[in-house]
Amino acid sequence: MNDTVLVLSIVSAIVAGTPILFATLGEILTERSGVMNLGVEGMMLIGGVTGFWAGVQTGNLWLALLAGGLAGAVLSGIHALLAISLRVNQIVSGLALVIVGGGLSAFWGNSGDAPLIQSFNGVRVEPLLPEALRDLPAVGPIVFGHDPVVYLSWLIVAAAGYFLYRTTPGLSLRAVGEDPAAADAAGLSVTGIRYLFTLVGGFGAGVGGAYLALVVLGTWQTGLTAGAGWIAVALVILAGWRPWLALLASYVFGALRTLGFTLQIAGVEVPSDFLNMIPFVVTFLVVIVVSANPERARRVGAPASLGEPYSREAR
Amino acid sequence: MSLRIGVEPRARPALPVRLGVPIASLAAAGLVGAVVIVISGANPLDAYQTMLDSSLKGWRPLTRTLVLATPLILTGLAAAVAFRMKVWNIGAEGQLYMGAIAAAGLAVALPSGTPKVLMLLVILVAGAVAGALWAGLAALPKAYFNTNEVITTLMLNFVALYFMNYLIFGSVSFWRDPQATFPQGKIIPEAALLPIISHRLHYGLLIALGAALVLWWSLRGTTWGFELRTIGDSPAASRYAGMSVRGKILSVLALSGALAGLAGAIEVSGVLKTLDPRAIATELGFTGIVVAAVARLNPLGVVPVAVLLGAVVASGTNLQTIGIEAEIVFLLQGLIFLFVASGEFFLSNRLVFSRPASAVGSA
Numbered sequence A: 001m002n003d004t005v006l007v008l009s010i011v012s013a014i015v016a017g018t019p020i021l022f023a024t025l026g027e028i029l030t031e032r033s034g035v036m037n038l039g040v041e042g043m044m045l046i047g048g049v050t051g052f053w054a055g056v057q058t059g060n061l062w063l064a065l066l067a068g069g070l071a072g073a074v075l076s077g078i079h080a081l082l083a084i085s086l087r088v089n090q091i092v093s094g095l096a097l098v099i100v101g102g103g104l105s106a107f108w109g110n111s112g113d114a115p116l117i118q119s120f121n122g123v124r125v126e127p128l129l130p131e132a133l134r135d136l137p138a139v140g141p142i143v144f145g146h147d148p149v150v151y152l153s154w155l156i157v158a159a160a161g162y163f164l165y166r167t168t169p170g171l172s173l174r175a176v177g178e179d180p181a182a183a184d185a186a187g188l189s190v191t192g193i194r195y196l197f198t199l200v201g202g203f204g205a206g207v208g209g210a211y212l213a214l215v216v217l218g219t220w221q222t223g224l225t226a227g228a229g230w231i232a233v234a235l236v237i238l239a240g241w242r243p244w245l246a247l248l249a250s251y252v253f254g255a256l257r258t259l260g261f262t263l264q265i266a267g268v269e270v271p272s273d274f275l276n277m278i279p280f281v282v283t284f285l286v287v288i289v290v291s292a293n294p295e296r297a298r299r300v301g302a303p304a305s306l307g308e309p310y311s312r313e314a315r
Numbered sequence B: 001m002s003l004r005i006g007v008e009p010r011a012r013p014a015l016p017v018r019l020g021v022p023i024a025s026l027a028a029a030g031l032v033g034a035v036v037i038v039i040s041g042a043n044p045l046d047a048y049q050t051m052l053d054s055s056l057k058g059w060r061p062l063t064r065t066l067v068l069a070t071p072l073i074l075t076g077l078a079a080a081v082a083f084r085m086k087v088w089n090i091g092a093e094g095q096l097y098m099g100a101i102a103a104a105g106l107a108v109a110l111p112s113g114t115p116k117v118l119m120l121l122v123i124l125v126a127g128a129v130a131g132a133l134w135a136g137l138a139a140l141p142k143a144y145f146n147t148n149e150v151i152t153t154l155m156l157n158f159v160a161l162y163f164m165n166y167l168i169f170g171s172v173s174f175w176r177d178p179q180a181t182f183p184q185g186k187i188i189p190e191a192a193l194l195p196i197i198s199h200r201l202h203y204g205l206l207i208a209l210g211a212a213l214v215l216w217w218s219l220r221g222t223t224w225g226f227e228l229r230t231i232g233d234s235p236a237a238s239r240y241a242g243m244s245v246r247g248k249i250l251s252v253l254a255l256s257g258a259l260a261g262l263a264g265a266i267e268v269s270g271v272l273k274t275l276d277p278r279a280i281a282t283e284l285g286f287t288g289i290v291v292a293a294v295a296r297l298n299p300l301g302v303v304p305v306a307v308l309l310g311a312v313v314a315s316g317t318n319l320q321t322i323g324i325e326a327e328i329v330f331l332l333q334g335l336i337f338l339f340v341a342s343g344e345f346f347l348s349n350r351l352v353f354s355r356p357a358s359a360v361g362s363a
Helices: A005-032 A040-058 A061-085 A090-110 A139-144 A148-166 A168-178 A180-185 A190-217 A228-238 A243-257 A259-266 A272-292 A294-300 B015-039 B044-056 B059-084 B092-109 B116-145 B149-170 B204-221 B223-233 B235-240 B245-272 B284-294 B299-314 B316-321 B328-348 B357-362
Strands: B004-009 B196-198 B349-354
Touching: A005 A040, A005 A139, A005 A148, A005 A168, A005 A190, A005 A228, A005 A243, A005 A259, A040 A061, A040 A090, A040 A190, A040 A228, A061 A090, A061 A190, A061 B328, A090 B284, A090 B328, A148 A168, A148 A243, A168 A180, A168 A190, A180 A190, A190 A228, A228 A243, A228 A272, A228 B149, A243 A259, A243 A272, A259 A272, A272 B116, A272 B149, B015 B044, B015 B284, B015 B328, B044 B059, B044 B299, B044 B316, B059 B092, B059 B196, B059 B204, B059 B223, B059 B245, B059 B284, B059 B299, B092 B116, B092 B149, B092 B245, B092 B284, B116 B149, B116 B245, B204 B223, B204 B245, B204 B299, B223 B235, B223 B245, B235 B245, B245 B284, B284 B299, B284 B328, B299 B316, B299 B328, B316 B328, B328 B349
Parallel strands: none
Antiparallel strands: B004 B349
């Protein structure tokens, strides 16, 4: 029963949702500090091309993911400089990251004597757990059959949830995002915390992009995220800035992105263009539904200072 | 002895600062671009010389640049008018596609004997209306539920893109030429083609210039423009002063979408002569955001900036002949955007260099 449509589609939804999960988790932590970074798409692309390159060079999955994460963090550092120190409009700065990341990744992927765009990566990804577990009916492939990165992402979700709600540094992070003036008065470094978690968010997006290129698609192509970064930005809102809900939301959107594959093995024919459209239509509708109910919109609770630069003198 | 650097806000910067900061930003973008070109193993001076020669040197390259600048003027205006009110329409890309779809559809549907003036009027207006309606899908939730328009306009871009692909590649729709071996759109009739000024330069440029002038005047000289700017600066105060913020959100997003839709219709009528998804999906909408930012949301400033970025885009293919990937063009656009955005800080703040009092005393 492990090759039924349902089991296969859940497995592919988890794999397709994992890059979005990394990016969404990163952006949740960034936004919790009060910084909105719309550049996720650009950071995923730069993380993807760097991670893919590192994969080709080293053949090591972990080094490749690390390289992708660092590249995403470097790009997010530009946003931190602009949005936190120079107090540039965060929407403008985030959009600039998307264009820079898209341009640089496309340029790099096509350049040189051995362009990445035609190459295969030598990274081998093996399931983590023994075959006996993986062969269990249904739960085998869905719970035990994944590669180590998926389990790592589950650990990170749990750690992020614990960090935000159960630790003092997590409380500091939330305080900076809710009321930077009070946090400042309490002796926290608003600028330092915002820089740190903007970089953390970039790292998450970069890892997501690298995983997408190395594992989900297994190849580099120009603009391979195809909107996944923007979906991640929307999922932060849909998940109400909560890590556990981000996990759920990412897998639901992973399922939507692989719906074509699912319907194909189920023998249903739908034009592929409409299938490609579905995640975007659903996001569009859900964002409206969430905002249409003011009661719920308030309970969902964006960090109160989200998108607003903080300046001690301006108070 | 230590030097302290402080930051203090400045009111309206003097003209040399207002011109100097954007020029310095462009220079910085060029410099970083040069570094990337060096890393990729080419000579940046050759690259920039090629870009200049292939886009601005001589009448023929110049007309090519102006053809590319035409849609960028319109998408730049689309972004400028919305951003002026701090309504973040990131959806010019999709609104442009919908304008192109409407224009191409009507051009094929109307009898080919329709007088040229009537035909052009109908398809250009249809393009603008389609763009406005597509923007309206995001404007209504924004106006009534305060839904985040960054997300909604962006999602609609992808929906429009896949819809356009479906019309040509995914189905034998009304737009697709049934006789062609490879999927392609029906060619629009002669009457639907914008007249040519010179080489491939068409009268769409004049429409775009006219739009820039009208928008500049509307923002400066009308109550509508005054209210729009006031709401952008302070929505709460404007509401208190009795302005209809909801109505403005709807009208500004509709206008913004109409400008983008018009750009799509003009591309079909003046350049492509058919609905060609691959040729029209070249990030014209996103580049328009860069244009608007560099022009500091000034409709008249949009025109020279669009020509500049049109020149950058126009030189992309020529760069390939000297061994530099055409994608450098997108990178340069992003760098320009980035540096111009940081330049905003230096326009609204000044750096103050001072020595701490104690240090001065001990000297």
